[in-house]
Amino acid sequence: MHGHRIGLAVLFGLTTALAQDPPTPVPPQEPEHAKALRTWIESDHTDRKQLDATAAALLDAKEPGLLALQxxxxxxxxxxRDRRIAVETLLSTTVLAALERELARGMRYAGQYDHLRALQPHAGNFLLNLVLQTPSWFPSDQRAQVVPALRDLFPEPPAEATIRRLVEMAKDEEFESEDLREALSLALAQWGHRDLVQKRIDTFVESAGKGKTADELHFMRALGKLNYELREYPEAALWWSRFIDGTVALGSRVAAIDEYDAACSFALAERTDDSLAALERCAALIAAGKVDSSAAITREMFEQDPDLKSVRAHERFAKAQAMAFAKQKDGEAKR
Incomplete structure (x- = not known):
C-alpha cells in the first residue's frame, strides 16, 4: 500500500542517518577572563602589565570573573608555592583595582562593594590586613579608602579580637589620621560599637543650634552627611532639610553638590518630592555653570547612582537631567 511504502521509506532514511558518523561537537569557546586567568597562572608572574590586565579582565566579566578567581x-x-603566589597576587591586585574603579566614579553608596563578596573571606581578610598590618608598599594615608569596602564585605561584625584592634585605632588621635578614625567609627557603629560616632553626633547637634548662622548651618550639613554615612537616611534627610531651609533663609545659595547629596538622602528616605525638587535646583546650577570644579556632578551620577533609583523613572527627573546636561555635546567628555 502507498501508506506502507511511505513507512518503509522513512525507516530506510532513519537507518541510513543512524549509520552515519555523528557530527563532531564544537568545543565551547574559553571566555576571555578564563583565558587571562589561566595564562597568568601559567606564566612566570613577573609581568606587571599582564597582572593588571588579568585583574581588569576578571572585573570586566563581573560575577563570573570573580567566581573564577574564587x-x-x-x-x-x-x-x-608558585601557584599560590600567582593566585594571591592576583587577588590583591583585583581587589585594589575594584576599589580604584569605584573611587573614580565619584559616587559613594551602601553596597558599592557588594560584588567583592564573591571573593570572601579572602577579599575581606586582605583588606583588614591593609588596615591593621599595613605593608610597606601600601600608602598608609590611603587606609581610610579601604574602610567603606570593609563595611560591605562584613555586614556582620568581624572577629571580636579584630573589633578591639579597630577600636584602639579609632581612638588613637596621636598616631592615626582623622579621616581613618572617622571612617573606622562609622564601620564600628555598623558593627554595634556606636559610642565613638555618637560623640561626634552629640557635638555636631550642639554646635548646629537652630541653624541661624553660617557656622551653625555648617554643622547641620555635617549631620546630613554623617547620618547618610551611617545609613540612617530619614535622619539624614531631616538635617539636609534644615540645612537647605536655613541657607535659603540667610539669603545664601545651596551648592549644587549639597543639593545632589540632599536629593540622595531624600530619595532613600522615600521623600520623593523633596528629592526631585533638590535635583531640579541642582540641575539649574549645573546648567548655569555654577558648580565648583572640585565637586563636579556628572551625567553618570544622574544615570547610575543607586541612591536615586526610586526617583529615576519620574518625569521630573528626566527633565532635570536634560536641563543639567543640555549643553553637553555628543562625544564630549562627561562633566
Missing part, C-alpha cells in the same frame, strides 16, 4: 583560591593546596 575557585582558584579555594583549590590552592599546601606546597603549591
Amino acid at each position: 575557585r582558584e583560591l579555594v583549590a590552592l593546596k599546601p606546597g603549591e
Whole structure:
C-alpha cells in the first residue's frame, strides 16, 4: 500500500542517518577572563602589565570573573608555592583595582562593594590586613579608602579580637589620621560599637543650634552627611532639610553638590518630592555653570547612582537631567 511504502521509506532514511558518523561537537569557546586567568597562572608572574590586565579582565566579566578567581583560591593546596603566589597576587591586585574603579566614579553608596563578596573571606581578610598590618608598599594615608569596602564585605561584625584592634585605632588621635578614625567609627557603629560616632553626633547637634548662622548651618550639613554615612537616611534627610531651609533663609545659595547629596538622602528616605525638587535646583546650577570644579556632578551620577533609583523613572527627573546636561555635546567628555 502507498501508506506502507511511505513507512518503509522513512525507516530506510532513519537507518541510513543512524549509520552515519555523528557530527563532531564544537568545543565551547574559553571566555576571555578564563583565558587571562589561566595564562597568568601559567606564566612566570613577573609581568606587571599582564597582572593588571588579568585583574581588569576578571572585573570586566563581573560575577563570573570573580567566581573564577574564587575557585582558584579555594583549590590552592599546601606546597603549591608558585601557584599560590600567582593566585594571591592576583587577588590583591583585583581587589585594589575594584576599589580604584569605584573611587573614580565619584559616587559613594551602601553596597558599592557588594560584588567583592564573591571573593570572601579572602577579599575581606586582605583588606583588614591593609588596615591593621599595613605593608610597606601600601600608602598608609590611603587606609581610610579601604574602610567603606570593609563595611560591605562584613555586614556582620568581624572577629571580636579584630573589633578591639579597630577600636584602639579609632581612638588613637596621636598616631592615626582623622579621616581613618572617622571612617573606622562609622564601620564600628555598623558593627554595634556606636559610642565613638555618637560623640561626634552629640557635638555636631550642639554646635548646629537652630541653624541661624553660617557656622551653625555648617554643622547641620555635617549631620546630613554623617547620618547618610551611617545609613540612617530619614535622619539624614531631616538635617539636609534644615540645612537647605536655613541657607535659603540667610539669603545664601545651596551648592549644587549639597543639593545632589540632599536629593540622595531624600530619595532613600522615600521623600520623593523633596528629592526631585533638590535635583531640579541642582540641575539649574549645573546648567548655569555654577558648580565648583572640585565637586563636579556628572551625567553618570544622574544615570547610575543607586541612591536615586526610586526617583529615576519620574518625569521630573528626566527633565532635570536634560536641563543639567543640555549643553553637553555628543562625544564630549562627561562633566
